Amino acid sequence: MSGAPAGQRHPLLRMIAARxxxxxxxxxxxxxxxxLAISLLPGDIAQQVLGQSATPETVAAFRRELGLDQPLFWxxxxxxxxxxxxxxxxxxxxxxxxxxxxxxxxxNTMFLAAxxxxxxxxxxxxxxxxxALWRGRMFDRxxxxxxxxxxxxxxxxxxxxxxxxxxxxxxxxxxxxxxxxSPGFGEMLNRTFLPAITLVLVVTxxxxxxxxxxxxxxMGNPYVTMARLKGASRWRVVTRHALPNALAPIVNVVALNxxxxxxxxxxxxxxxxxxxxxxxxxxxxTNRDIPVVQxxxxxxxxxxxxxxxxxxxxxxxxxPRLLHPR
Amino acid sequence: MNGMKNGIxxxxxxxxxxxxxxxxLILPRGAFAQTAKRGGTLRIGHASGATSDSLDxxxxxxxxIVTAMLAVCNNLVEIDxxxxxxxxxxxxxEPDAEAKVWTFRLRDDATxxxxxxxxxxxxxxxxxxxxxxxxxxxxKGSLDQVVDIRADGETAVVFELSSGNxxxxxxxxxxxxxxxxxxxxxxxxxxxxxxxxGYVIENFEPGVRISLKRRDDYWKAERAWFDxxxxxxxxxxxxxxxxxxxxxxDVINSPDLATLHLLQRRPGLSLxxxxxxxxxxxxxFCDVAPFKDANVRxxxxxAVNRQxxxxxxxxxxxxxxNDSPIAPANRYYATDLPQHTYDPDRAKFYLKEAGMExxxxxxxxxxxxxxxxxxxxxxxxxxxxxxxIELTVKREPDDGYxxxxxxxxxxxxxxxxGRPTEDDMFSLVYAKGAEWNEGHWENDRFNxxxxxxxxxxxxxxxxxxxxxxxxxxxxxGGTIIPIFVNYIDVxxxxxxxxxxxxxxxxxxxxxxxxxxxx
Numbered sequence: 001m002s003g004a005p006a007g008q009r010h011p012l013l014r015m016i017a018a019r020x021x022x023x024x025x026x027x028x029x030x031x032x033x034x035x036l037a038i039s040l041l042p043g044d045i046a047q048q049v050l051g052q053s054a055t056p057e058t059v060a061a062f063r064r065e066l067g068l069d070q071p072l073f074w075x076x077x078x079x080x081x082x083x084x085x086x087x088x089x090x091x092x093x094x095x096x097x098x099x100x101x102x103x104x105x106x107x108n109t110m111f112l113a114a115x116x117x118x119x120x121x122x123x124x125x126x127x128x129x130x131x132a133l134w135r136g137r138m139f140d141r142x143x144x145x146x147x148x149x150x151x152x153x154x155x156x157x158x159x160x161x162x163x164x165x166x167x168x169x170x171x172x173x174x175x176x177x178x179x180x181x182s183p184g185f186g187e188m189l190n191r192t193f194l195p196a197i198t199l200v201l202v203v204t205x206x207x208x209x210x211x212x213x214x215x216x217x218x219m220g221n222p223y224v225t226m227a228r229l230k231g232a233s234r235w236r237v238v239t240r241h242a243l244p245n246a247l248a249p250i251v252n253v254v255a256l257n258x259x260x261x262x263x264x265x266x267x268x269x270x271x272x273x274x275x276x277x278x279x280x281x282x283x284x285x286t287n288r289d290i291p292v293v294q295x296x297x298x299x300x301x302x303x304x305x306x307x308x309x310x311x312x313x314x315x316x317x318x319x320p321r322l323l324h325p326r
Numbered sequence: 327m328n329g330m331k332n333g334i335x336x337x338x339x340x341x342x343x344x345x346x347x348x349x350x351l352i353l354p355r356g357a358f359a360q361t362a363k364r365g366g367t368l369r370i371g372h373a374s375g376a377t378s379d380s381l382d383x384x385x386x387x388x389x390x391i392v393t394a395m396l397a398v399c400n401n402l403v404e405i406d407x408x409x410x411x412x413x414x415x416x417x418x419x420e421p422d423a424e425a426k427v428w429t430f431r432l433r434d435d436a437t438x439x440x441x442x443x444x445x446x447x448x449x450x451x452x453x454x455x456x457x458x459x460x461x462x463x464x465x466k467g468s469l470d471q472v473v474d475i476r477a478d479g480e481t482a483v484v485f486e487l488s489s490g491n492x493x494x495x496x497x498x499x500x501x502x503x504x505x506x507x508x509x510x511x512x513x514x515x516x517x518x519x520x521x522x523x524g525y526v527i528e529n530f531e532p533g534v535r536i537s538l539k540r541r542d543d544y545w546k547a548e549r550a551w552f553d554x555x556x557x558x559x560x561x562x563x564x565x566x567x568x569x570x571x572x573x574x575x576d577v578i579n580s581p582d583l584a585t586l587h588l589l590q591r592r593p594g595l596s597l598x599x600x601x602x603x604x605x606x607x608x609x610x611f612c613d614v615a616p617f618k619d620a621n622v623r624x625x626x627x628x629a630v631n632r633q634x635x636x637x638x639x640x641x642x643x644x645x646x647x648n649d650s651p652i653a654p655a656n657r658y659y660a661t662d663l664p665q666h667t668y669d670p671d672r673a674k675f676y677l678k679e680a681g682m683e684x685x686x687x688x689x690x691x692x693x694x695x696x697x698x699x700x701x702x703x704x705x706x707x708x709x710x711x712x713x714x715i716e717l718t719v720k721r722e723p724d725d726g727y728x729x730x731x732x733x734x735x736x737x738x739x740x741x742x743x744g745r746p747t748e749d750d751m752f753s754l755v756y757a758k759g760a761e762w763n764e765g766h767w768e769n770d771r772f773n774x775x776x777x778x779x780x781x782x783x784x785x786x787x788x789x790x791x792x793x794x795x796x797x798x799x800x801x802x803g804g805t806i807i808p809i810f811v812n813y814i815d816v817x818x819x820x821x822x823x824x825x826x827x828x829x830x831x832x833x834x835x836x837x838x839x840x841x842x843x844x
Contacts, residue, residue, distance in 0.1 A: 041725075042729075048726070050462065052387075053465075055762075059462075091378070093380060093385075101377070101532075160564060167572050174574060175571075176565070178534060180535070271565050275533070279533070280377050286725060
């Protein structure tokens with residue numbers, strides 16, 4: 001070994017590089033699996049789009065036009081060749097470039113996820129800390145009951161209740177979140193308020209409970225007692241002494257929930273008529289529109305990989321001992 | 327009025343008087359009294375849009391893309407509120423004596439939105455897009471009868487058919503056959519989204535929204551009142567109704583029947599309901615046991631409780647059908663056929679005739695076929711039990727229903743929007759060898775009459791023949807048709823309209839150019 005390699009000087013950077021490399025490989029495996037899985041589904045795009053009006057000749061013509069009569073392997077090579085050149089191909093259903101289809105919807109999805117996360121994460125962590133602080137008291141119980149009730153309701157029901165109360169009854173917010181072709185920022189915030197609040201109600205309990213459990217766990221340690229004995233306030237003990245050591249599980253749960261906010265909100269999108277990626281992917285799977293499904297799947301997989309990585313980096317930054325697992 | 331020069335115009339007039347008055351219109355309060363005026367924006371909450379929607383007319387099936395394109399484009403002929411064919415882009419049309427060669431003369435004042443005049447070449451491309459070996463069009467079957475399409479100068483198009491068809495003009499009103507410009511090589515330039523209609527597409531995001539803007543140089547005088555129209559795809563029925571209640575949209579189609587009575591109670595909303603030709607079917611393969619036996623088919627027809635299905639599945643928003651696809655909205659609807667009622671004893675009698683008492687059959691169903699299809703077969707299961715028929719329901723996946731179940735399983739559920747003409751409906755689904763003959767039904771007399779009636783120009787003779795054919799389908803046919811289903815839209819008081827066409831949802835999908843601001 002000639003000198004200390006970069007990795008030893010910057011163990012965190014080396015970990016990030018290694019994880020990104022594995023991530024790229026994971027994306028490749030996922031693309032193969034999705035391609036095969038969709039090919040295994042009964043029917044193809046020709047039958048799905050033509051539906052009841054399909055006849056053997058029109059289905060055959062449809063397939064010829066799209067090159068679906070080529071062997072599976074060649075179609076995959078063709079697709080991955082395009083992706084390596086940055087070309088995601090065209091939607092089989094309407095011939096539009098996949099990149100253009102995704103662009104607007106990806107932005108919408110990210111906006112809604114960010115909106116919900118910016119409300120939900122601080123809310124959940126604060127509630128979790130306060131619950132840990134006042135464990136067993138009235139505040140703790142009420143918070144638990146409310147957040148757990150919210151997570152127990154199916155999200156479409158929460159959406160309908162909010163829509164009925166705040167949109168139909170009160171008329172405070174629009175019942176449809178579709179922002180139109182070129183909305184302003186304020187308009188977007190107003191339009192997407194109800195879906196964002198729905199999502200907040202769904203994800204808060206999970207993060208709140210994890211924060212509470214992790215902090216309560218750490219609070220039992222002798223060094224916390226020590227901190228109390230040297231005269232630190234309860235709030236300071238929780239935030240300065242307990243929280244950093246409890247951060248790893250909390251950050252991981254937060255990352256998982258944000259990933260869900262990006263990838264799993266199709267029902268909320270449908271109920272509020274919000275054009276996000278989830279609906280696009282569900283429609284495309286129904287239609288066996290492989291290029292669009294592949295592109296969506298790659299984005300979703302990348303979101304999970306990156307957020308998990310980010311969670312680990314944050315956890316390590318807060319608690320460097322985690323770099324050296326025993 | 328429509329430039330027709332022989333017996334057909336008399337028939338056309340008769341049709342208006344006879345068939346269409348039965349089309350059960352429930353008109354919203356006061357909508358008639360208003361006069362149309364320009365301006366405003368029409369916002370529609372539209373069901374059944376998808377991200378796969380395409381401008382290609384070959385892929386049209388339903389949903390906002392069809393409503394939008396019928397505002398952007400014109401057909402040669404359109405169906406008016408009375409169910410009659412009236413000339414649209416064609417100024418006039420006339421068949422030869424055998425109704426085998428049809429000549430359509432184009433208007434000279436109609437232009438595409440880029441200023442080009444419509445020529446015969448555009449019309450030919452628009453039809454050829456749905457013909458030939460390489461088309462993927464759902465309307466291919468309808469044009470199989472066309473042998474040749476040729477131009478007669480710049481402004482006339484001649485269709486030559488394999489045999490006479492007195493109703494050919496009606497066929498050209500199909501939404502697949504919107505006229506779009508031709509490319510230099512004679513293929514259709516559908517990617518351009520250009521049409522001769524009153525609106526142009528401003529923004530099209532498949533499965534999300536379509537925005538339309540009015541053209542100032544539209545050739546029709548008393549049409550295209552709104553300045554703009556927005557068609558939002560809202561597939562969730564509850565969201566659609568909420569959008570209407572909160573004033574986000576002015577009109578929705580296909581409301582949830584279970585809560586419709588609550589919606590109606592809200593002030594300012596009114597129902598636009600028409601009984602058209604749409605019907606639910608349960609086809610049985612007539613070449614497969616036990617359905618081979620006509621007595622078994624009859625027994626099953628008497629084992630369906632149609633009234634119960636109408637009341638419970640459609641909550642009364644429809645009409646009882648009689649195992650024939652010809653609806654009261656059609657011109658030659660036979661009113662005096664014996665109605666098949668729920669009669670377990672008669673069903674038992676026919677089973678005995680067939681020697682099949684204690685019949686056991688399986689029916690495949692999914693709600694993909696039609697709203698409430700599963701509920702319908704469950705009701706059927708109960709009512710058939712009283713007739714000694716053990717009907718098992720096989721629940722099929724919605725996904726891929728039309729490709730894997732329909733036309734494949736011997737007994738299943740299906741749905742048809744119906745067709746404006748008897749000939750089209752019968753030819754597509756009940757004729758021998760028809761691609762979509764869902765009951766594999768072959769009846770020699772019926773097929774003979776089908777050809778004869780198609781070419782017959784004498785109205786009373788045609789009426790007689792279609793009458794007999796409806797009787798044959800109803801009694802012998804392989805398809806149980808329990809109910810006709812209404813098209814229902816709900817509108818608020820910001821929009822108004824005249825008499826509403828009954829051939830589809832939303833004023834025959836022509837709402838954008840026909841309705842106006844209240």
